[in-house]
Amino acid sequence: MDIFKRLWGYVHPYRLQFVLTTVALLAAAGAGMINPYLTGLLIDRVVKGGELELLWPLAAGLVAVSLVGAVLQYTHSYSFENLSQKVIYSIRHAMYRHLQQSSFSFYDRARTGELMSRLTGDLEGIRAFMVGGFPTLISSMVIFVGVTIILFNMNVGLTLVCLSFSPLLAITAVNFDRRIRQAYRDIRSQMATFNSFLQENITGIRVVKAFAREKYEIERFQAENSEVYKKNMVAGLLNGRFGPLLELLSGMSVVVLVCYGGWLVIDGQMTVGTLVAFNGYLWSLIWPMRQLGMLLNMTGQAISSGQRIFELLDTNTSMPVKPDAYKPDKVRGDVLFDNVTFKYEDNVVLQDIDIDAPAGKKVAIMGATGAGKTSIVNLICRFYDPQKGRVLVDNVDVRDWDLKTLRRSVSVVMQETFLFSDTIANNIAYGKDDASMDEIIAAAKAACAHDFIMEMPEGYDTVVGERGVGLSGGQKQRIAIARALLVSAPILILDDATSSVDMETEHKIQQALKRLMAGRTTFIIAHRISAVKDADEIIILENGRIVERGTHDQLLKLRGVYYDIFRDQYKDLVVDDMVKSRQEIERMVRHG
Numbered sequence: 001m002d003i004f005k006r007l008w009g010y011v012h013p014y015r016l017q018f019v020l021t022t023v024a025l026l027a028a029a030g031a032g033m034i035n036p037y038l039t040g041l042l043i044d045r046v047v048k049g050g051e052l053e054l055l056w057p058l059a060a061g062l063v064a065v066s067l068v069g070a071v072l073q074y075t076h077s078y079s080f081e082n083l084s085q086k087v088i089y090s091i092r093h094a095m096y097r098h099l100q101q102s103s104f105s106f107y108d109r110a111r112t113g114e115l116m117s118r119l120t121g122d123l124e125g126i127r128a129f130m131v132g133g134f135p136t137l138i139s140s141m142v143i144f145v146g147v148t149i150i151l152f153n154m155n156v157g158l159t160l161v162c163l164s165f166s167p168l169l170a171i172t173a174v175n176f177d178r179r180i181r182q183a184y185r186d187i188r189s190q191m192a193t194f195n196s197f198l199q200e201n202i203t204g205i206r207v208v209k210a211f212a213r214e215k216y217e218i219e220r221f222q223a224e225n226s227e228v229y230k231k232n233m234v235a236g237l238l239n240g241r242f243g244p245l246l247e248l249l250s251g252m253s254v255v256v257l258v259c260y261g262g263w264l265v266i267d268g269q270m271t272v273g274t275l276v277a278f279n280g281y282l283w284s285l286i287w288p289m290r291q292l293g294m295l296l297n298m299t300g301q302a303i304s305s306g307q308r309i310f311e312l313l314d315t316n317t318s319m320p321v322k323p324d325a326y327k328p329d330k331v332r333g334d335v336l337f338d339n340v341t342f343k344y345e346d347n348v349v350l351q352d353i354d355i356d357a358p359a360g361k362k363v364a365i366m367g368a369t370g371a372g373k374t375s376i377v378n379l380i381c382r383f384y385d386p387q388k389g390r391v392l393v394d395n396v397d398v399r400d401w402d403l404k405t406l407r408r409s410v411s412v413v414m415q416e417t418f419l420f421s422d423t424i425a426n427n428i429a430y431g432k433d434d435a436s437m438d439e440i441i442a443a444a445k446a447a448c449a450h451d452f453i454m455e456m457p458e459g460y461d462t463v464v465g466e467r468g469v470g471l472s473g474g475q476k477q478r479i480a481i482a483r484a485l486l487v488s489a490p491i492l493i494l495d496d497a498t499s500s501v502d503m504e505t506e507h508k509i510q511q512a513l514k515r516l517m518a519g520r521t522t523f524i525i526a527h528r529i530s531a532v533k534d535a536d537e538i539i540i541l542e543n544g545r546i547v548e549r550g551t552h553d554q555l556l557k558l559r560g561v562y563y564d565i566f567r568d569q570y571k572d573l574v575v576d577d578m579v580k581s582r583q584e585i586e587r588m589v590r591h592g
């Protein structure tokens with residue numbers, strides 16, 4: 001089966017351990033086959049035959065075989081656990097690497113809960129099979145073959161009668177296997193949906209509470225929860241129905257043995273010791289038959305888990321990178337959009353965009369929400385590729401760049417700030433592992449974050465994020481700015497970077513940024529005139545098209561969209577369509 005072939009790929013590096021462990025497993029199964037023989041001998045020769053001198057050797061033999069069996073059992077149990085953990089570690093690592101390399105488009109479609117479910121529940125399905133299912137399957141097969149041969153050697157007629165239920169048992173088992181596999185596939189995919197729901201709900205709990213939608217969410221949860229219940233009940237019913245049936249069919253053999261075997265003993269065709277030994281062997285045959293349900297169950301789970309894991313690993317979700325990708329030692333920071341058109345699936349969001357930003361130029365992008373501002377800057381970092389036109393950095397198409405080099409050349413303050421559950425210092429230094437404390441503090445000062453950080457209980461060592469102290473939106477944004485400034489890349493992108501800070505702080509950050517932006521190509525996305533007015537070029541976007549461009553003064557004179565925004569934000573300065581003196585505007589803009 002393909003899944004097992006793939007799994008073998010992960011076991012292969014530990015093949016020696018696998019072989020030795022399997023040998024220990026087989027030896028344990030072999031040891032288990034000696035005891036019924038010794039017991040039969042003990043009954044016939046010692047109990048019935050009175051050969052007392054054989055009592056101690058046979059008893060010692062029974063103890064020795066049991067001890068060896070126990071040691072072998074311990075060895076293979078531990079070793080299979082160890083092997084399965086190594087394999088799961090490797091698969092988990094491969095999955096995480098895959099997720100890290102997956103593109104933005106992949107995450108646009110992916111559901112976090114479902115991914116989590118593959119990384120946890122599905123991996124556990126594989127582990128359970130490796131530790132329980134596989135060893136039991138192998139030892140059961142060996143015992144089945146070995147014991148059947150022994151039984152035929154002991155008494156062909158009795159063996160045939162006892163095993164007469166086997167074909168029926170096999171048919172029932174195959175039927176069970178087919179149905180239980182589908183049932184487990186349904187459970188796994190329902191669990192993925194359920195986890196997604198749970199993850200989204202817990203993340204969005206503040207929205208739920210703000211809109212007092214707890215009852216509604218509980219109802220939605222109940223619907224998902226009952227689906228989980230129903231899917232599990234299908235598997236439970238199958239187990240409940242087929243389990244006893246398999247047991248009944250295997251148990252019938254014992255009934256036949258007692259009746260027919262007892263008659264053979266009474267008739268003198270068989271010794272009591274042989275019957276006892278036969279009984280022992282038959283039980284060791286029945287045991288794997290009884291386990292058949294559980295085994296098929298585990299195998300079914302492992303197959304459906306494996307399918308979901310390898311399906312994820314096989315989906316090519318990373319951005320294509322050329323083998324001889326451009327990897328310069330030094331990046332100047334020239335950015336050029338050459339007639340770029342871009343769409344998400346079928347939704348065209350940017351059309352015929354031309355922007356020329358030689359190194360050091362400051363370009364501001366304004367426009368209504370959804371106009372395509374973030375989409376423009378996303379193309380510089382190559383989070384997505386345009387469908388038409390080219391985006392060039394240092395005159396080289398970003399598709400020809402080494403992705404890591406390109407992204408390390410761009411510092412981004414994203415629209416949505418994300419802080420890790422870590423110290424403030426580590427959050428700021430996220431893009432630069434080797435940053436010194438002085439550099440971190442300097443970046444925090446430039447982002448106007450130093451003062452509030454120093455007021456926190458443990459300063460730069462304060463843990464923030466999910467488990468740590470809560471920060472205000474503006475504070476988080478300033479940490480994100482510090483993080484971007486610390487990287488000191490030739491291209492800087494500020495996507496609504498100061499939207500959550502007050503005008504006074506924004507002004508201070510602008511002053512600091514002015515120094516830091518010097519010599520860097522900067523793209524500023526903002527809604528406030530105060531944040532864009534000093535840019536070398538201001539671009540106004542409307543429905544993905546550039547409708548106005550120029551400097552602050554040029555755009556004011558144009559009396560177009562920019563002028564309207566300006567008028568809305570500075571109503572006091574515009575009297576009867578007459579703009580007040582430039583000095584006064586400057587002062588008002590600076591102080592909000």
Ligand SMILES: Nc1ncnc2c1ncn2[C@@H]1O[C@H](COP(=O)(O)OP(=O)(O)OP(=O)(O)O)[C@@H](O)[C@H]1O
Binds near residue numbers: 108369372374375
């Ligand atoms: N990941 C995505 N998948 C599909 N469509 C998207 C995605 N991101 C954005 N869009 C769509 O693309 C359009 C432009 O979005 P974009 O984020 O670039 O706008 P924006 O001007 O930055 O808006 P805002 O000021 O609200 O951030 C919108 O219509 C949006 O719905």
